[in-house]
Amino acid sequence: MSPVVTIKVARNRPENRGIALDNANLSGILSDTGNRTFWIKPVGLPGTLPTGTETYNTDPQRVDFSVRPVSVQLRDVFLAYRVGDLRLMYVGECDSEMRQATADEIALNPNRGRWPWYFEAKNLTPEYGSVWLQHDLRPVRLVEEFNALNPGATARLNGLMYGRDRLRVARTFAEFIIRRVMALPQVESDPA
Numbered sequence: 001m002s003p004v005v006t007i008k009v010a011r012n013r014p015e016n017r018g019i020a021l022d023n024a025n026l027s028g029i030l031s032d033t034g035n036r037t038f039w040i041k042p043v044g045l046p047g048t049l050p051t052g053t054e055t056y057n058t059d060p061q062r063v064d065f066s067v068r069p070v071s072v073q074l075r076d077v078f079l080a081y082r083v084g085d086l087r088l089m090y091v092g093e094c095d096s097e098m099r100q101a102t103a104d105e106i107a108l109n110p111n112r113g114r115w116p117w118y119f120e121a122k123n124l125t126p127e128y129g130s131v132w133l134q135h136d137l138r139p140v141r142l143v144e145e146f147n148a149l150n151p152g153a154t155a156r157l158n159g160l161m162y163g164r165d166r167l168r169v170a171r172t173f174a175e176f177i178i179r180r181v182m183a184l185p186q187v188e189s190d191p192a
Contacts (some may be wrong), residue, residue: 023182025124026091029077030175037076038174040139040167041162044083045111056080056090056129060122063167064115068098072166078121079169079177081139088137090129091178092121115165128181137180146176 041063063078075100076094081087096119101112104147123129140157155173 008112022125022127025177026182028047029093029124029178034075037071038169038171039072039076039078040157040160040169041078041080042083042165043080043089044085046083049084050082050087050133052133054082054089054133055130056123057126058123058129059126061090062118063091063094063121064112065117066115067165068100068117069166071168072098072119077124077174078141078166079081079174080126082132084147085133086138086140088139088177088181089122089132090126091181093124094119095122096120101152107130122125125181128184135184137177139177142177142180143173146173 043063061080063080065072072094074094074097078092078094080089080092082089098117098119101116101118106112106116128135143155143157146155150172153172155170157167157169159167
């Protein structure tokens, strides 16, 4: 394993925001040989684009579904991408039981009526989630790259194009995306 290179930059330069990219959390997922399922999950309202200020750096993240996803289990890993932009926003781990929105929650947010089922996910990449728009990690493009690098690979995301609100993917493809996040440049802000 090669050492991590840290680049010191001035904090006052907006193009050099410090990011740690959550490699410890992601390394834990890669080294865990336990039985977990990996999913690609679209997030966001259809027909909308990112505002440019959206961040996914909080923990936990609420992950919504239109119908109860009985196949989703605790510790499953979700690679969430933004509807309308297709960029990876964060990597999360199912950290709670499935819940259904209450009538009060739906009254406060009518979108909860469309996606009433949810769980809370541990955000494994809060640092990446704060700068996700700066990186062009789009699962729809990464699947092509993965298949080209792995002759005989059959990773497909077609189900997402037909309205599915989640798609189970092979661990090897999920790990490919996770490694791409981990390979992004790490920048440490200098307090100067």
